[in-house]
Amino acid sequence: MLCTKLEFNRLRSCRRYIQIKGITRKYCAIAAIVEKSDVGSITEVKGWVRNLRVQKEFSFADISDGSSAQKLQIIIPKHLKTEQLTYGSSVKIKGKLSLSPRGQLEILANEVNVVGPCVVLDGYPFNPRTAHPPEYTRQYLHLRSRTNYISALLRIRSAVVKHIHDFFNSRNYINIHTPILTSNDCEGAGEVFKVQPDNEDTIKAMMQEGKDKDSLYFGLKTFLTVSGQLHLEAICRGMGNVYTLGPTFRAENSRSRLHLSEFYMLEAELAFCENIVQLQTVIEELLKYIFTETRNTNEKDIYLIDKENKKPIWLDKPFVTLTYDEAQLILNTKGSGTGGDFNKEQELILVDHCGGPVFVTKWPKDMKSFYMKESNNDSSKVDALDLLTPVTGEVVGGSLREDNYEKLKLKLPSERLHWYLELRKFGNIPTGGFGLGLERLLQVLCGVNNIKDTLPFPRWPHNCDM
Amino acid sequence: MLCTKLEFNRLRSCRRYIQIKGITRKYCAIAAIVEKSDVGSITEVKGWVRNLRVQKEFSFADISDGSSAQKLQIIIPKHLKTEQLTYGSSVKIKGKLSLSPRGQLEILANEVNVVGPCVVLDGYPFNPRTAHPPEYTRQYLHLRSRTNYISALLRIRSAVVKHIHDFFNSRNYINIHTPILTSNDCEGAGEVFKVQPDNEDTIKAMMQEGKDKDSLYFGLKTFLTVSGQLHLEAICRGMGNVYTLGPTFRAENSRSRLHLSEFYMLEAELAFCENIVQLQTVIEELLKYIFTETRNTNEKDIYLIDKENKKPIWLDKPFVTLTYDEAQLILNTKGSGTGGDFNKEQELILVDHCGGPVFVTKWPKDMKSFYMKESNNDSSKVDALDLLTPVTGEVVGGSLREDNYEKLKLKLPSERLHWYLELRKFGNIPTGGFGLGLERLLQVLCGVNNIKDTLPFPRWPHNCDM
Structure with a gap:
């Protein structure tokens, strides 16, 4: 031979x-x-x-x-x-x-x-020199990593994860594995999956009087996490700056191009964070770092996905900040103001108006979660932020956390969160943090229309075949 | 001031x-x-x-x-x-x-x-200059990261994760997020958690005739993963060497010092892996790399946990390899041979006998999973390995995978795994891989007796309070 x-x-x-x-x-x-x-x-x-x-x-x-x-x-x-x-x-x-x-x-x-x-x-579903549409390859999840499009996206995903770890490691953040199984529903939105043992023998062996199937294993009804934030806050109050990157879950009945039942979230909690600008600075530096590094390390992969993908002009400019009220004014002038939270269309109008990513800050208190900190000079507002970007709209959400024991006690949605309140009792510190959707970030970075192509085995309603 | x-x-x-x-x-x-x-x-x-x-x-x-x-x-x-x-x-x-x-x-x-x-x-549970017993601090999960013992362990965990990523990155392995939600039960052991939406409105909206609550959301009964291996094998056949590091779950009714309901597993799949020695080499290099690097980067943390912790003598020697039959012979001479799988005591006898980590290879086929490859010269054996270490016994399990389409077809436990069989049909390659329990590795590295102290929020039966 x-x-x-x-x-x-x-x-x-x-x-x-x-x-x-x-x-x-x-x-x-x-x-x-x-x-x-x-x-x-x-x-x-x-x-x-x-x-x-x-x-x-x-x-x-x-x-x-x-x-x-x-x-x-x-x-x-x-x-x-x-x-x-x-x-x-x-x-x-x-x-x-x-x-x-x-x-x-x-x-x-x-x-x-x-x-x-x-x-x-x-029966091999792919042909040489053929760019199969993503909807077609998505039917062959077990084979699709053999296509250029998906293998390039998975390499970029791997690289982005590396860059995220490098960013936080170089800043002395500790990587914390917050739990997937939890008995609290952090956001209170009710879109959670509940978890039970499947084995009937286990169930029989563990069954106690007064317990139903939902609570026999852990003693409490147990869910898949929707966010590691509350747990991260606990560790932040012992170990300073911390972050986590892992799977989170939503039992929504949505099949949109932006939603998954299982997706990855990067969450960070900053110790001694006293104003929202500190938070914005870290988020902006992180995003620019990820974009710059990945465009460098994975230039050819990005080209495989989209030959037209160019370095975004906003990468060299500061991100724009609008208050919620200012954002509503802009939407009003465009005939799109409705009050309330923004829908996807409105988010993209704001991004378009500002020519790149936009922080929206100072949100009405009643539109946001109980743990967000009241603004110092306006008790109807909270120090929260959304970061809106091209392609997907919201990609990051964050806030300062209510660090006042008495104020938090009044807003606590459940007695079961007493432990969270108690974090404020001993050696308390001001903290702030954010969550970034990894898949949405990949959509923005690569210009990928459907979120289901940014991870190897997407799960959404009626789709969990393997 | x-x-x-x-x-x-x-x-x-x-x-x-x-x-x-x-x-x-x-x-x-x-x-x-x-x-x-x-x-x-x-x-x-x-x-x-x-x-x-x-x-x-x-x-x-x-x-x-x-x-x-x-x-x-x-x-x-x-x-x-x-x-x-x-x-x-x-x-x-x-x-x-x-x-x-x-x-x-x-x-x-x-x-x-x-x-x-x-x-x-x-009500602050800790006192200065006091080494509280782990059983005591474990009652205060939300506060215990403020203790020396737990904060040191969490920093070491963070460092070990970094070293794992560095090891595989430097060898061009791609980091793959295998799914947490899955409709297959890889090991077939039946110790899985099942997952359902919790919200009654979602359930009503999605209910279809002929579907029960277990399958209405995804169309199939859906579980928490026990291993990412099968999914990793799919990606390996398109992208070569791959690895994953993420949470896995067991609905066992066990409260031992070595078991958790939620734990982290590092899994790697090696493309074109033709013999078990290739696998052993990577595992041994990985373990030695993690131990050496972490003892370097986190010397003071290791000292905080155990002042007596010394560099293990086995770190500079090659790991010992025994076949399963040889291991049984040794146990017989010690009056501890029983046939069948090893229990924890037997594992530790073998480790003690060999003076460090031991690979046990060539396992009886009927003791191992369907996907393991028959040994070339003995069809009653499979090319599987366990790595046994001090403190915990088994810390790694792995095997070559059955890559023969016809042989695998006969052993396939469920028609639902047809996709897994089909991986062998097109451009098939020999692969091998392993899974390493992160928490057990941390136990070995730090000499930690109870696995529940190696992660921030341990979950085990009747314990998921936050």
Whole structure:
């Protein structure tokens, strides 16, 4: 199966190769091969054939191994090409890493092994050189990471998560795993999933008088978290600045392009946070850091998703801040003011009006949650903020927290939150925090219309098949 | 409230200070202050009083802000000390960063503000200079991050998570968020939680004929994940090496020192993994990396938890490998062989016998899951491994996956896993992977007896109060 010297010379005669005498043989991720660019070395690549062009003397296969957006072109002499080497098949290839006349890395194969064949006619849903619509690939969740669009999005998601951790690590925030199972419904919106053991034997063994199935396991009715904020506040009062990045849940009956039943939220709580500007500063720096870093580390992935995606002009400008009242005035002049909370259309009008992300601050108290802090100079308002962005509208929500024991006691929605009140009793501090929807951020970053393509296995009503 | 020149001189006369003319005024995390050690600068610290010694002219307060194990000693002239400055109170302090005669960083305060007082007699459960037993602090989950023991463990947890991400990032693994909600029960052990919407209006609106409450929202009965492995395998066949670190759940009726209802699992899936040694190598490198890095970055936290904690001797040696049959022989010679799976006592006997972590490989097929690969030369065995360690016994489980379509088809436990079978149909590759229990790893690393202290809000039967 080795490439003969004759063939190598023939190939060399038609294309110019930069050759180095290195003969180290190694298997590496394509991401690493490209980074090192050790031209001349004998290299092993393992991946999938994403495109194949068969010509008279040679075949040209584009191999992807998922580690980066980059595909490696493999030049395969005629006698090494087998019938099983088709689009979609998995392969192990050895050969010399070379530079094409256009300066692209490629491999001149001298060994080709097809590991797993792929017969498209047997029901493989994808075709070469075809940009399948997201609605189509979404029907094949178990296979869709083999498409450019989804694999690029998942690499970007992985990179964004890394950048988030780097941002907070470099600022000495501690990463806290707030619980998924909880007996409090933080936002009080009632859109929670409840949780029970499934096994009848467990249920029988744990059943006690006076308990129903909802509460027999934990002793209390238990839900999936809608936010880690309250728990984060508890840790913040012992350990200072903290953050969490994990799954949260909503049992809404919504199938919109912006909603999921399971989604990831980044939440941070800032110790000794005395005004909303401190919070805005961290949020703005975080967003700009994520956008700048990811556009750098994943430039080719962003290009795979949308060739037109350009650096947003707002990345070099300060974000605009409007009070809620100012925002309503703007909407009124556009004939869209309605009072109350903003709908998606109104959010996007405000973003358009301001030419980029907008903080909306000083919200009417009765529109926001019990834990938000009353504004110092206007007790009808709370020191809350929403950050509105292009594509999705609201992507961050946050507030200063009510740190006055007596005021909070009056607003506490349930005796079960006594522990939360008690945080204010001993060595209390002012704090503020925010929650950022990871999937919506990815939509903004990549210009992705439907949130269901920003995570590997989206869950929404009637969709949890795997 | 400023410290007078007179007092400063008096203080200087009794203790020697290294002074530099820097007068930059800044607020920083203590972790950052210690790292920079900008002696002479005017520094602002915000944190909690963890210890207080009142003497005639000065008080000495140890301040912690949670960012590191290090406390900063603050020297407070008599006139700045207020009644509210007590153990447990939160403070903002400004002063000059100095070096004590013993070479420790400390601050000579010229401004002291008590932000939140702490009256221990009002019910604060902790006392200064007291190592409260973990069973005691566990009753105060919302306050216990204020103790040395728990804050050190949470900082170590945060660091271990960072090291895990760094390890896999540097090897080009993609971080994948596998779903929490799933309609398959991967291990088939039946110890799952089921999930339903809680809101009666949502239930009414979504109720369809022929559906019960368990399946009306997603169309299928839906559970909390027990493992992301099957989903990870799907992504691995499109994107190569992948990993996930997230919450998993077991509805067991167990209150042992090693079990939780909600715990974190690191899972990795290796593309083109053809033998179990490849898997063992990655696991061993990962564990040694985590131990070495964390002992470095969090030396003082480890000391706070256990002053006797020394670098394990096995860290510089290769891990031992035993086959299951060999392990049974050893147990027989110790009078402890029983056949079947190992119990905790047997696991720890094997670890003790080998003087460190032990891989147990080549397990009887009927003791392991359907997806594990039959050994090439013995069809009664599967290429599975457990890694046993001191303190906890099993901390990692893994295997090569059955990659033969026909063999897997015969073993598939449910028609609902057809998608999993189909992964082997198109461009299939051999893969192998493992799952590592994060909390158990923390137990081993820190010598923590009870798993409930390795995460901020442990959940176990009858315990989900917040």
